[in-house]
Amino acid sequence: MSDSKDKDSILGQAGPLLDSGQTIQSVGDKVTSVIFRKKQPIPWFVVLGIASMLLGSLTLSVVWLLMKGTGVWGLNIPNAWGFAIVNFVWWIGIGHAGTLISAILFLFKQQWRTSINRFAEAMTLFAVACAGMFPLLHLGRPWVFYWLFPYPSTMGVWPQFRSPLVWDVFAVSTYLTVSVIFWYTGLIPDLATMRDRAKNKVGKIVAGIFAMGWRGSARHWHRYEVAYLLLAGLSTPLVVSVHSVVSLDFAVSIMPGWHTTIFPPYFVAGAIYSGFAMVLTLMIPVRSIYGLKSIVTMRTIDNMAKIMLATGLMVFYGYLNEIFFAWYSGNKYESFMMLNRMTGPYALQYWMLILCNGIIPQLLWFRKVRQNVISLFIISIIVNIGMWLERYIIVVTSLHRDFIPSSWDNYAGTIWDWGLYIGTIGFFLFAMMLFIRWVPMIPIFEIREIIHAKTKKTLGTEKKP
């Protein structure tokens, strides 16, 4: 034991990829048991209950908004963009971890991704759905959302193609489409496992329909692997493109604090940062409640923490860059913006942001912190808050001090802003709970592949599966 621990510390790993003792049979049992168990554990009901209440808040806020108009939000001139864009960017960012894990880490052959990739991808889908609500609701008349698409209507009205808001429509809808296809493709073999293991007829039929006649033949597997690789390649640019386009919403303007060339990669790093924080926030309790610690091992958790540390440092680098260029640019609006961020009405939020995103996550340098799930859980929540504050600071501090002091006005979200925001959190949690209940949250066959490769190695045989 101490020998393997020593080896781990030399190699910079945290424990094995999978706990020993897992067999092809046991993985299938463990993962499907989450779905086929008679009763979900109590925490599942608790979260579902809370999420349902928050969903009520979402419904109420949306109905009130549609009845009264966007005036119920805290928006004013010059603060024309408030919570809507803050939450949009926050949610879209959270989705990025899923895509990174399933696409980029797959292409880089990072095996530890296997146990978390489906979970993270599901998170992506729900996060993008939450994100999509905000710009749609902000339209004022969301029922004519299709005007955003360029189509030859009788009105002869076309979107402004130079506007990044139109690019957003394409970026986000492409992202959602590809993510859904990718997620579903990866699910097919496991849906077949579910079909074969289902204990009642309805379950068999439903899983059977979604498994699309998967029989696990060599040809099926071959096509599946080609398709998965191609989809991974297709998703990879999306990891970068979506948040880059989102960053351009800000950067192509000439607002101080928004117009800066580092924005695209800085936003992407922030997105991955917040995404991994959210995966950790959800995965840490889930793996312990459902007894999946032997599959989602400490090595996976540790690696996620390391990615969080790395992307967090990139984000912090972005903050330092912003400060330097606010001064170096010699532009008085830029330097005023930065001074105002640090000392103005939103100084508290700014320093909280630096604390949450820049200072506290430095604890992740320490192995002990990364190995302690409770401390990791707390840090992940702090990072989630920090990343929300970051978008709040970017949006509000630049807007509330317009170029002309007579247009200055402060901004704060109203109860309807908050109601909508926590409502989407409810939607997200609700969807996650349903996902955990109905879909194998860990790719069974991929874990089996790892076990298979491992046994092959120890036996020293090269038998074909």
Place this chain on the structure above:
Amino acid sequence: MNASKTVQPGIKHAANISLRIGIAGLAGTLLGAMGNMSQFYQSYLQAYIFWSGISIGSLAALMIHHLAGGGWGFVTQRILEASVKTLPLVALLFIPIILGMDKLYHHWLHPEAIHVALIELKSLYLNKNAFIIRTVIYFVIWIGMGTWLCKWSTKQDETGDKTLNRPMRKLSGIGIVIYGLTATAASWDWTMSLEPTWFSSIWGPLFMVGQGLSTFAFSIIVLSKLAKHNPLAKVIKSAHFHDLGNLTFAFVILWTYMTFGQFIIIWSGNLPEEIIWYLDRTPTGWKVVAILLTVFHFLLPFLLLLSRLTKLKAQYLAKIALFVLLIRLVDNFWVIAPTFQDGVNIHLLDFTTPLAIGGLWMFVFLKFLPKHSLIPLHDPRFKVEEDPHD
């Protein structure tokens, strides 16, 4: 040690050739520099940014390897280390730039010449002493970190002490952060300040991506030569080249992404103090260079590296890598030269300075390269990583 004997004469031969090229380049440079010192300094800076980029980039790549430990790092580790060992030479080669500061950085060294209050404001950062002190600090840090990493690596070869991976990884963790900060500041000093009123916050990352791209391209070329001989011939697989090809591919895309992002943001904003940089770089002749860069720094390598075929075959990949290196020089030319000349004037010195610095640099690199085994002998990760697809 004895296994690498087969490759020894080849390296020695290459070192001699490099030295000759370096001397010839130096002679050409001296000839060209007579009476045209400002052209000399400009060309020298272009060549310097290019070659120093490989040394500094190698330090970063080495640290990333110690942290991430992919299969590509095992086969290139000694190449990267030899390249890192050239850092003292690179530091010495900075002296001409200090001597030529009045010519290179005259826009901010003589603010009265263009009487801009903006530049006066920046003089806290942009002044001669601060510039020199900062550069000294960068090199002390880089050389220090590089020396430690190479020392531990050599020691592991000799003693077989597996625990040495631990300090290497720890230093690399902090080191990559320090590299990020110092390389960013160096990019502001060395190239961004050429046009002191201009600024772009992506400049540092873009500079580092350029270094990374040159480093991977350079490593592929050297590796393709070494791979034919033992000890590398025994361990190298086409998958290693595939990985390095993918990294080059990724860096080509990153370069394009940042370059294009910078352009579209500045173009949309259309602010006078920012667009000046592009206005200098897009009149007639420079526009052609900019288009050439789009095609040859992005499109062509992108399309070529998209295919598995080109990445798996060392000889194809090495050719693409050489092309990428050459186009990196053109990129540096497009970034630096328009500050000094209105039209595109390609001078003899633009060719001789990269040869002079490069010949010397390669000579030192090739002297360091065969000093140790060409693969790390006792890295505990080596067995794990023997098959990068495992």
